[in-house]
Amino acid sequence: MGDLGSTLRSARTQAGLSLSGMASRTGYSRSYLGNVETGQRQVTPDVIRAYERVLGEDLKRRQLLIGSLSILAAESTPDTALSIASDISKGRSELLAISQTSHATDKSIAALVARDTPSVASLVKWSNSSYASAVLRVNAAGILAKVRSPAIDNEAISVLQQDSDVRELYLTAVISRVLKEPWDTAYNMATTPTPLSEPDHLNTFTAELSNPADAGARYCSAVMLSRTKSPTVTTALVSALRTEPSRENLRAIGAALAGVDPLSL
Numbered sequence: 261m262g263d264l265g266s267t268l269r270s271a272r273t274q275a276g277l278s279l280s281g282m283a284s285r286t287g288y289s290r291s292y293l294g295n296v297e298t299g300q301r302q303v304t305p306d307v308i309r310a311y312e313r314v315l316g317e318d319l320k321r322r323q324l325l326i327g328s329l330s331i332l333a334a335e336s337t338p339d340t341a342l343s344i345a346s347d348i349s350k351g352r353s354e355l356l357a358i359s360q361t362s363h364a365t366d367k368s369i370a371a372l373v374a375r376d377t378p379s380v381a382s383l384v385k386w387s388n389s390s391y392a393s394a395v396l397r398v399n400a401a402g403i404l405a406k407v408r409s410p411a412i413d414n415e416a417i418s419v420l421q422q423d424s425d426v427r428e429l430y431l432t433a434v435i436s437r438v439l440k441e442p443w444d445t446a447y448n449m450a451t452t453p454t455p456l457s458e459p460d461h462l463n464t465f466t467a468e469l470s471n472p473a474d475a476g477a478r479y480c481s482a483v484m485l486s487r488t489k490s491p492t493v494t495t496a497l498v499s500a501l502r503t504e505p506s507r508e509n510l511r512a513i514g515a516a517l518a519g520v521d522p523l524s525l
Contacts, residue, residue: 360433
């Protein structure tokens with residue numbers, strides 16, 4: 261949990277807030293929060309939500325905290341996917357709006373709702389809703405991207421193309437998962453369009469470009485690979501054109517091959 265504590269500390273310091281100031285605003289003692297931030301005490305969802313309340317609506321700081329919550333969510337019980345899928349089937353979005361869900365949880369939920377038309381319709385509605393939080397929108401898009409239907413894949417990729425907040429969260433999650441990077445490092449990579457300089461990173465994203473279980477990850481991989489010009493990237497993109505089932509992903513891959521940023525489409 262030490263990484264979570266350092267993430268909280270980073271978000272607090274970016275906000276220009278002292279540890280004493282955070283303590284007075286959250287109701288926790290300064291020593292307790294200090295121990296949490298240094299990894300001597302366990303980070304809990306309540307502490308993270310307290311930091312979110314204090315830091316307000318600044319998106320970049322909240323994204324660091326959302327990343328922390330996603331790690332906690334990934335450690336939750338297997339019943340989580342069942343509970344969320346049940347809520348979705350009833351048209352309820354509360355559980356999906358709490359924190360960014362993990363890749364594994366999304367896959368489990370997608371398997372449960374894939375053949376339930378009302379559930380899929382609810383997810384499409386939430387992913388596109390201007391009234392829904394970025395967390396709810398990215399979670400809905402993440403589940404849709406793992407249903408393994410080209411038509412539904414297109415719905416999810418359209419959200420990633422058009423909604424910059426959702427795209428940043430999704431791209432950060434993919435980078436964190438496949439490169440095993442801390443959330444704040446992954447977020448910086450997602451939002452700074454620099455070439456991939458490490459061969460392992462190139463190899464990882466070329467492999468993820470053909471991930472059959474996540475259309476969103478394939479889109480994110482095309483975005484990341486488009487930043488680097490190399491024969492390895494070109495070969496991977498050409499190969500992906502032959503197998504990609506999603507129309508919207510084909511547009512992104514084609515743009516990358518043409519030297520065009522897929523985000524400009």
